[in-house]
Amino acid sequence: MVGELDKWMLMATARAPTNIAVIKYWGKRDETLILPINDSISFTIDPDHLSATTTVAVSPSFQEDRMWLNGKEISLSGGRYQNCLRELRNRAGDFEDKTRGMQIRKEDWKKLHFHIASYNNFPTAAGLASSAAGFACLVFSLAKLMNVNEEIGQLSAIARQGSGSACRSLFGGFVKWTMGNQANGSDSIAVQLVDETHWDELVIIVAVVSSRQKETSSTSGMRESVETSSLLQHRAQAIVPNRILQMEESIKNRDFSSFARLTCADSNQFHAVCLDTSPPIFYMNDTSHRIINIVEKWNQHEGIPQVAYTFDAGPNAVMIARNRKTATLLLQRLLFYFPPSPDHDLNSYVLGDKTILQEAG
């Protein structure tokens, strides 16, 4: 490493959106490498909404790796952060800035330390996949900083070791995470099924039912399900493989009725697995259940589905409307059933480029 040793700092900033699974990942076969027990499929949200922004800096004056999340320092001692950092350091490239007479060689990255600052523009640890946006962003920004020369698919395998769902956030559009069958996880990567232009009449509406941090993290929730739920094994082996094929078909053909049926069924089955866990895990609340009822009744009344709903590990609803007209009707309905009032805690909807905020209850 040459140059004025203590006087420089290099930085990189990236933004990564969250993704919402329509066929859920729930359960690991390897806790350290984060290898799932089934394939999953998600769509990536427009990065203007629900995204993480991460700045990574490196300087010889930094004594240790440190990280701040939403302005508060967090510990990097957990294996997940260390695993991502190690994998990236091992793949770092040479860096040279001739005008400043600066050079960092591949092997120097192992001795240098990082300072990392990340902000989420949506609730953290509330079931809107902050870990997906967060680890995708962390891996991508560090890869840029360290000149890591890898395909996005390989970066997805590194992000996976931060949080499973994160591997899918490195691509836009609809994305599949193939569980793979190699013990070292080399084939457990994300692949893009179609890009974001393929089905652009869909409108995503997120109803933030509660922005509070959930009591059971996804990591511990799925560990408890693997240990205690028999429905989980049945789901992974007998249900999901077929559903994945059907979901891929409905996305390819833009078949909303089939897409909506599969999405709602998979969300409900995932929450049934949570209920089948001992002790049971309740991620949804009464407001979540009311939203399901409203959408189900509406879809039944219309004869063909207008809106699909899905809930991750938290009470917040993600709804997918068939088109813009349906999205407008859906918003009208939500405002009718949940008028601005302190009596309930549904507090914001996000639609395309608009956020409608209501008073939180």
Ligand code: ADP
């Ligand atoms: P969620 O449903 O929001 O994904 P999880 O329980 O899966 O909730 O994960 C929450 C954890 O993800 C946080 O406690 C934190 O460790 C990590 N995380 C969230 N946002 C970020 C971020 N921007 N950068 C790095 N890690 C993050």
Ligand code: DP6
């Ligand atoms: C319900 O990826 O957050 O959102 O791999 O332990 O970090 P870890 O869990 P995480 O789990 C996501 C679960 C889910 C479904 C999904 O995103 O597929």
Ligand code: CO
């Ligand atoms: Co998560």
